[in-house]
Amino acid sequence: MSAQDEQRELRIVGFLCNWCSYGGADTAGVARFIQPTDLRIIRVPCSGRIDPLFIVRALLNGADGVLVSGCHPRDCHYAEGNFYARRRLEMLKRFLPITGIDERRFEYTWVSASEGQRWQHVVTEFTRRIHELGPAPFFNPVSEEEWAKLALDGAARGASCACHG
């Protein structure tokens, strides 16, 4: 990171499962493993609780990056929550480019409660990646009138609209 980047924080949202990764982040803190400060962590009970739409919402709202971390596969506190998470998040990762969002702004990983050092590495690497990508492109705010016009146009096109052939 250059000195200039260091001054300007980007907005990175983390979704961490309570049992493994949140604990891993705690472990990293207890061990004083210095990390970039851009990340803000939302605690959820299980990575299986993370709706891909939470991530999409964060990105639509202008987050520059979203990082998800759960228990290692087979280590899930709830037996199989991270298997569901893995499938959903992998799907999301492939789907993001279709929505026009750079999929590199989203990453998921597995960190156990004892892996403080790994957590430091994950955060540092992901933050660096996001800084390389720079701030997320700005979604043009659309006024209510424009929304209404869009909707009306769509309705007028009916079945022949571009998305539905």
Add this chain to the structure above:
Amino acid sequence: MRIGVFICHCGSNIAGTVDCESVVEIAAGFPEVVYATDSMYTCSEPGQEGIITAIHEHNLDGVVVASCSPRMHEPTFRRAVERAGLNRYMFEMANIREHVSWIGKDKAHNTNKAADLVLMAVEKLRRNRPLVAKSFTTVKKVLVIGGGVAGIQAALDCADGGLDVVMVERDQSIGGKMAKLDKTFPTIDCSSCVLGPKMVDIAQHEKISLYACSEVESVSGYVGNFSVTIRRRATYVDWTKCTGCGVCTEKCPSKRSPDPFNEFLGTTTSINIPFPQAIPKKAAINPDTCMKLQKGKCGICAKVCPVGCIDYEQQDELVTVEVGAIVVATGYDLFDWHKYPQYGEGRYPDVITSLQYERLLSASGPTGGHIKRPSDGKEPKNVVFIQCVGSRDRSVDRPYCSGFCCMYTAKQAILTKDHIPDSQSFVFYMDIRAPGKGYDEFTRRAMEEYGAQYVRGRVAMIYPHGDQLIVRGADTLAGTQVEVPADLVVLATGVEASQGAVKLGETLRVVPDQFGFFVESHPKLKPVETNTAGVYLAGACQGPKDIPTSVGQGSAAAAKALGLLSKEQLESDPAVSKVNVNRCVGCQKCIDTCPFGAIKAVTDRMGRLKAEVIETVCQGCGICTVTCPQGAIQLEHFTDNQILAEVNALCPPKMNNVSFE
């Protein structure tokens, strides 16, 4: 809502790199925050009193504490707000120590981040609602799966504590691996003299019912109210009548039946009682070798039985029991050493496992306690022990240490000298691991008093030479290759998970690790609990363990079960999923995905299918919430709205006028 925010300095832990006063100022401007302050140590008694006083003075109905990790002090502060008369779920924590002050160097950035985290907590708290735990009654009965020493201890402790106990044992007798041992380290106590009385207690205890030759078929229900189906395998003997007199076993003409109790060193009769101290002391027929069952001819046992208990028509029987807690004590199996080419893969009869050697040493064993080698029955003079066969070896996917092989090898070396005074033992070892009480002294005795010769190194090959075997290996301390002529080679075979562990784990929803050992709730602080409430682990099913540790865990699991069922009613964590029946379309996807079987399908008054959460079973993972296509099932305390509120707090929506809520 009236929210109070408390920013903790944690001495200089937080205040050193976070400007707490600024965070207080910023937080005071957050929505619905009517009071914000900071304190030196919020978790201290004056700190907690400060929260309580503020709740009363400012009429707060929600509290945010920004301090350490909620994994640390969330319960502490929940109790504090509860003491002030608030619901314990009207509280949120912002982790500004582990996630901010301890990992960031820049004070301005840290302060900014701390304020963000407080805002997140405030936004979530605004959507919290009071949750009240449900209580439910429990069945005062415990199921113990496995009748080894861990299971026996757990069953006796539970029964002595006043609970009814059902013990299920797969084999014909309880006793497990310990019943096969001759002596135990480090005291050289007679194993069956120590274990035998406990086995008798199991049989005689009025609160214990024992199902031998039985297996758990299925488990349903939840903590406090499990319903367990047990399959009782046909033994072809009516155990209600059998007195264990043993006449049938003397007369049985089919004497070539494999003898699992003696580790297949000899053979036994088709109808047999595995060993003299067997509990229950009942005969059972091996249907694979019984001439009557195989060919329809014989029937001698039925003729000689004085009480007429032989029943060739007997079928498997399914029994259902209701229990409140389950103790899993399914033990371990031995590593299959045939995977190693260097030990002969079974070509040499005088290469045996340590457990087979125990049977040779035992007075109730196939040789009557005289060490006779399998090939020609000669008394061996040179005995070579090879340690770590299937332990600490990544090449056979057994990277873990089996823990007690060093000790039993030392014991067997000592016993060899006791049995055959002019014998010489050699032990090939990697490291000697003897961390228990009196253990290291014991291994030293084997070397110093009993003259066992320890060679540090691995064995490369075993090959026959005359009527002996030559063991070729490295002596890494001397830096040479050594060849030891051996009359008998004993392999200290490592521990692996019990064969049925994975299947049983699926039945019980207890996760096995990559090696098949059941995973405990917390490696340090919850060693006998599992992720399924009401299911506890004891003994080697959780990982390799020696006898004292297994017994200790048996008692620990019993204490947990007794503690659980000592309450008249149990309280469930109210942060569980809840179904909005108006939205539920009865697709049952949540039922399929729930790892705990906590959701069931019910029919409403209109005859429509609806999901219903069994609050006491739900563990609060929220997988169902994400699965539900209707958003009908919401995990309380972590609802979509609450998590989205946190997202919005961090990334404010840019599109005005468009609400996503």
